[in-house]
Amino acid sequence: MAFCPTCGTQVEGRFCAKCGVAVPAGAPGTPPPPQGGYAPPPAAAGGMTDNVASALCYVLGLVTGIIFLVLAPYNTNRVIRFHAFQSIFLHVACIILWIGLAIVLGILTLLTHGLAALLYPLVGLGLLVLWICMIVFAYQGKLTVLPIIGPIAQKQAGM
Secondary structure, eight states: OEEOTTTOOEESSSBOTTTOOBOOTTOOSSOOOOGGGOOOOOBOTTSSBHHHHHHHHHHTTHHHHHHHHHSTTTTTOHHHHHHHHHHHHHHHHHHHHHHHHHHHHHHHHHHOHHHHHHHHHHHHHHHHHHHHHHHHHHHTTOOOOOTTHHHHHHHHHTO
8 A cells, every 4th residue: 555755645556646746656555754743642552542541530530540440451551550540549539528528517507607608619619620630631641740649649550
């Protein structure tokens, strides 16, 4: 199978149907390197790129973190393991924070009604922003280590 040396499209015959350039008879069977300096990120063994798998670790917290720790091609990659462990620890920390906040604000509601009504949505919004940031940072390939749970996740992932 020949490819056009100018535009990289697949050629059947001696001329490129897209740009009209003559293709030599002994043209190589591999496509030319992508133009524009873009090279796609390396794919993991399962076919999904590392940054997509890392971002998906955070999508459903505990569930996707455990899934990526169990799936065979991804559980050997240290970066994906780190994001999976950090996702699990982050989700557990959010659950503990939410339960603790519910207890504290339940007591404070008896004393002051306005503080509980203001603090609950603010904490929820902060956790939502943190969750979205972790998904975006993992997709961009950044290794963001959270303050308390990040070093624990690094130890678990073997980094």
